[in-house]
Amino acid sequence: MAASLYLVAGKTTDSVTHGFLPAAARLGLDTTLLTDRPAAHAGTHDGPLVECDVSDFREIIAAVDGEPAAIFSNSDFLQAPAALAAAYFGLPAKDWRAAARAKNKALMRRHLASLDPVFSADARRVPADAPYPLVLKPREGVASEDVFLVRDAAELATRRDEIAAHRDDPLVAEEYLPGRLHTLETLGDGRELRVLGSFRTTLSPPPFFVEERLEWTAPPPETPQILKQLEALGVGFGACHTEFVVHDGRARIIEVNYRLIGDHCDFLLADLLGVPLFEEILNVHLGEPLPAWHTPHRRHAIAEPVIADRSGKLTAAPGPLQMDDGPVRLAYRPQRSIGDTVAVTRTNRDYLGTVRAIGSEADEVNAALARFRAAHDWTIA
Structure with missing residues (x-):
């Protein structure tokens, strides 16, 4: 009999629809999707779809039938209830207190005050x-x-x-914390916390904070300071995406998202590492240790969203694409469909889609990405 996974989700995301659900199928798991938005998830999952209040760990527990092998969520909002439900069944899980600290920015600052007062x-x-x-x-x-x-x-x-x-x-x-903005991507199995890599992030001009570009780079030398702060928060199991700034040799956390990086950078990360990343994340929730990975050879990669510059109706845009431009591998995944009404919010919600590019040299990656954008139209009427 196949092991049973309960995947806890709110709104639909490509990370779940095109990442974790297919990964669960490849692992041979009997997956039940628990959600408070069943209509949104209709057609995204071949297995059971159960409606429940996923913000309440008691409702998640009540919706579980039999002996689950794992209870997992990739939602920012649902980490603590999913962790509490997993703990009820004695399953590998994040510490619910760490999940609460990561989500609640006031709690995070209070907990880190002795290490990094902000x-x-x-x-x-x-x-x-x-x-x-x-x-x-x-x-x-x-x-x-x-x-x-x-x-x-x-x-x-x-x-x-x-x-x-x-x-x-x-x-x-x-x-306000000045400095160069970075991310730290980690994955832990409860015994080891592995650094997967880091992106350098380019933001829009103030007063807004829209992420305009993420560029793969070696983690900065100040990274151990962030790892110490994550340890203090109790972060050490499953995937985590941390945003931090480095200024004058000091690394300071902006926020901790106790889940896999989003906005299609998760797919870029999997491609860069050359490993079945979504499967490995599910495996640690099944109690498996992290496998040995070979460090990928030096590559350059960029994730660059196409950002709406006006409100209106999206009347032209490319669909999902994968292509090679010489030695550079390109992929595009839309986040809005033709016919959608777009309202500019000056947030990451303004993304129409994201272009991912991987190559060996920065110049060739930048040139291929520029050619891709020039060759396609995104029209808002």
Whole structure:
């Protein structure tokens, strides 16, 4: 009898639909998809699809039939409930407390205060002597949504009121951390935490924080500082995507996403490493140790989103593509479909699709990526 996997999901994502579900099938797992949005997932999964309140670990536990082999989620919002449900059944899982700390930015700052003190306050109670500029953001937000750089108390109040007009979850105001932005991609099996690699991230101009380009690079020499902070948070199992800045030899965490990197960089990471990454992540949740991997030869890679520059209806755009441009391997996966209405938000939600390029040299990768973008049209009417 096949081992049973319960995959806990909210909204549909390519990471689940085209990554983890096919990986589970290749592993021969009997997969049940638990979700509070069954209509959205209809047609993405051949196995059982069960509706439940996936934000509540008790509802996840109640939805499990029999003896599961693993309970897994790749959602930012569902790490803690999935971890609690897995712990109930005695399964390998993330520490639910670490998952809660990673998701809740106020808890994260409080927990790391002895290692790396960063000013952080409830956005409604920011003291007059706060170290402006500050970054205003939802306490448990994602995708740079409603994240703004504010330079004084008046601007803070204006932005706070703008956000409150369309969402009512808590906001925090944090000290702005200068420096070069990096990511750290890790995978742990409970015994070893393996660094998979790092991207250098290019952001849009302030006051917004849209990720415009991610470039594969060696982890900076300050990376051990981040690993120490992740250890303090309790991060050490499964996939984790950490964003941090380096300035004057000091590495400081911006946020911890206790799941695999998204926006199609997960597929780029799998291609770069040359390993079945999605399967290996599921395997650690099945109790398997990390296998030995050969370090890939030096390659250059870029993930570059195509970003909407206006609101309207998407009337022309390429579909999924894979092609070679000389020695450079290119792939494109759309995040919006022709006919979709696009509203510019100045967040990562403005992505129309992402181009991935892998080659041996930076110049050839950049040139191939530029040719690809010039050869295709994305039209918003």
